[in-house]
Amino acid sequence: MTTQTASRYTAEYSKIEAKLPGGSLPWLLELRNDALKQFSGRGFPSLREEEWRYTNVSSIEKNLFEPRLEPSDQQIDKDWLKNYCLADCWQIVLVDGYYSAELSNLAGIPKNVTIKSLNELLDADAEQVESYFGKAVSIDEHSFVAFNTAWFGDGAFIRIPAKTLLDKPVQLLHVVTDPNRLAATRNLVIAESMAQAQMIETYVGVDQAYLSAAVTEVFVEPNADLTMFKLQCESEKAYHFGGTYVKQSRDARFSHHNFAFGSLLARSDIHVDLGHASECNLNGLYLGIKRQHLDNHTRINHLEPYAVSREVYKGVLDDRARGVFQGRVVVAEDAQKTDSEMNNRNLLLSNDAEVDTKPQLEIYADDVKCAHGVTVGQLDEKSVFYLQSRCVDEETARNMLTFAFANEMVTKIKQKSLHDLVLAEVLKRFPQRGITQDWL
């Protein structure tokens, strides 16, 4: 059945195939064809696949989300969009998956830094793209990677040259303006050796059903330092499948902060390959309300010795929302002296809310330090009582503790404009709880 729908997509999409970017580049054409074969063979992921056992994607098969070769000509509500454009950042804006020069703001980027639309670069300097494209993730990873590779329309290419310190974050803003549309974007981020930068991926869209399928490949080269934020605030009717695939070279540092707030159904994949003595921090917060389904997958591959990984994912699920956390840490035979900690904590606020959590440790080396922990539960009653004994009524006490639980992840954001935006999005999701900012 899955493959049947897949073939509908294949049939529909074959109409635009010839006009997709990079059509004159043999390497890309070949890759797209392989991806297409892969996808039409496998179809969308099914519950039988271990990595997808908690997430049923059959609802996206009922629709056929349309691919297009250009952004829609719908007027964008600029006042609304302004909420998501962060001050003190360079912006590269993708509308319906395509670069918008009008909305982007790249004035004053240092000359040696590249922040461009992927299509533009495929025309101007395809070799630069070729050396990174598909190198952090392969089309065999899962069908959505194949899907994205076959049909991506555009994306962003960001390269911070060696020894460059970028003093403002780069915001990559994805906006979908059109119902029933597919926005498939492919992004490449390269922090060359000893570079230092911050990047913010933001996903928003009109209050309609649409499909956002993004793959971001990230290369953190020797001794570089990259911090990435992902703020997923898609419409509550939308489908989001976003993967971030990271390769860390020797001594590289990478931090990722993943905020999954929007979408009817969202799946996020963060994969990190760790080189010698590199360091990665993965932080996540998923807030599910109504009937949202938020799936978070992380994989940390310790491939070489002395790398350190720290992971904290927190979930708050209310109403009939469902959360998934699957965190896998793999320590290869050569990765001695690995130091890894993974922690997933969940709060269920209603009887109908659900979470499936599955941390997995696979260790093939013998001299390592690995720890993981999971909690699923309600609020700590001792804390509720403590607040009550300080005059706070029980309901407010519970709300304060819930908010505090989530806010711990928000307070990790040092950039003020982003911090305030994320905080506003958190507060928006629990309005009935009377949570106010001055609790901070």
Added chain:
Amino acid sequence: MLNIENLHVSVVDKPILKGINLQVKPGEIHAIMGPNGSGKSTLSHVLSGKSGYTVTQGQVTYEGKDLTEMAPEIRAREGVFLAFQYPVEIPGVSNIYLLKAALNSIRKHHGLSEVDAMDFLTLIKEKVRLLEMDERFLYRAVNEGFSGGEKKRNEILQMAVLEPKLCILDETDSGLDIDALKVVAEGVNSIRSPERSFVMITHYQRLLDYIKPDFVHVLAHGQIVKSGGPELALELEEKGYSWVENKQAA
């Protein structure tokens, strides 16, 4: 002010308090001493309304009202304050916010308007100085990462700001160094008044040197086995609890 009559309390069917009688009048200071596990904290929890305790017999009235009928926050707003033996860490909620929220709930409870922001800051800074605390503690999350002594001091700060009528101090002196003990005792003494009463649970005479009690009670096996004046504490220090426990048994 507080009247405890023949109070029996069980935790999951296990009797812990077995007939406590205690009367606290306005302005009085009562010290409660007693061996580990005798039920001192249980008593303090029952008075402040923690769930999980069943009153199987007896009654507790506070200012003429049945205390056991009130929700914990109502008791707190009516002036019952418990300084915890083990204060809880609340990550994500700042100390100053909690103080303000607490103070405003008390004011609202008494039909008063919210405290003026400037007045609040002035008040709170005065109390912080009184307890020789660093102002930065105000902006940290409640008790998070505080040392044992800092937590105890923070409890007394809250007490000094909220100005309760009945202050229950559960081993506030444990974990304080000598200087901190003095500061905390001064904090307590500074809010003593003819209307305000204290119930101090302690294991040590040391605290009572600074805050002189009117009465000393010994709680053992869920009952008050002996009551007396301040001299009783000295006697206990010298002879140990077995002295009163045995006497009771005899």
